[in-house]
Amino acid sequence: MTDDEPLAVFDDDMDARFAASVAELRKARGWSQERLAKMLTRRGVRDMTGLVISRIEAGRRKVRLQEAVGLAQVFGVTLLSMTKQDEMLNAIVLLSGQVRDLRALQSDFLDTAERFAANVHESATYVLRVIDDLRASGDLDADAQDLLSRYERGARGALEFGPSEIASKVTWPRTPEGKNGERQAEV
Template sequence: MLTVNADLWERLYMVSNEEINGRGSDDEARFVASMKRLREQRGWSQGELARRMAESGWDGFHQTTISRIEKGERPVRLGEAKGIATLLEVPVARMLIPSEEANLLQNLSDALVQGLEAGFRLGDAIDNFLASKDWIAHCLREANDAGIAASTDESIQEQWSDLKTRAEHTLSFSLEDSITRHLSANRGGGIADG
């Protein structure tokens, strides 16, 4: 049987614990802080996150598990960290970044998503604008071909004159003109002012 001096054993044990607790504890603390922050940003309770973990195959994952992790009473296992990060739609690596930097990166990521979505909406709006101009031109031709201008009804003549003038005015604006007008009206300046 191997015997070890108690003093030596204690020193070895303490060094071992310090190394174990020191090497990954900052990462784990940042992961837990990120987990809590992201969970709360989504409006999820601890129970909701636990329920989602259980639904994704983590049997035995309960609200108390999340609570103990957030209090630092229970470590997060690597597989659990991956599962939690997946549910929170954030890479594990981002959850290990100090919270201030993580917030900055999340804000940038959110801004990029919003920019892409705005670009898609802008593309849809441009398509709608061009389709509307085509439809106005079609309706104007159709009314003109039907001889509305020759109508003897004075009310129809007035409406035709007004609508024809407005349609021709609208059709005279290019896409660029419309964007410039929109920017001027909503931002007090044109594209160059942007």
């Protein structure tokens, strides 16, 4: 991550995810709301009761920063994990890695397309030389001449475009920003 990347994704559901985490973590430990409130009070969190915990879990009461830190400490987790931001960040990191891999595959694919096009061009040139040599020998019957004419049309068709022009026909979808390297697809 760079300095200008956000460390968390802030949205309208953050409070709801936090409240759901409080309930999930408390229930997973088998604690009552009253027991959780007493644990927080022992850590110096003021005005904490079972009823307050109930209202927090139901999303009917906002959590103060001191309470959020106390809850995370009691549960032994991070504040980030209580808002499910770590899951979102993991998904973002995974996705950015997949995009990076896709760009590398794109580059490899385009390089392969260029090599393939160069090989087609080279092969067509060779076929035309062989056809010229066979015709120069003068020992061809009508069927052989017909066959050579068909091969010649195919080879000349392959030479109609150069290797870079053939490779440029390979398209790749545009990214939302319109960036994907040197070639842009006609979508």
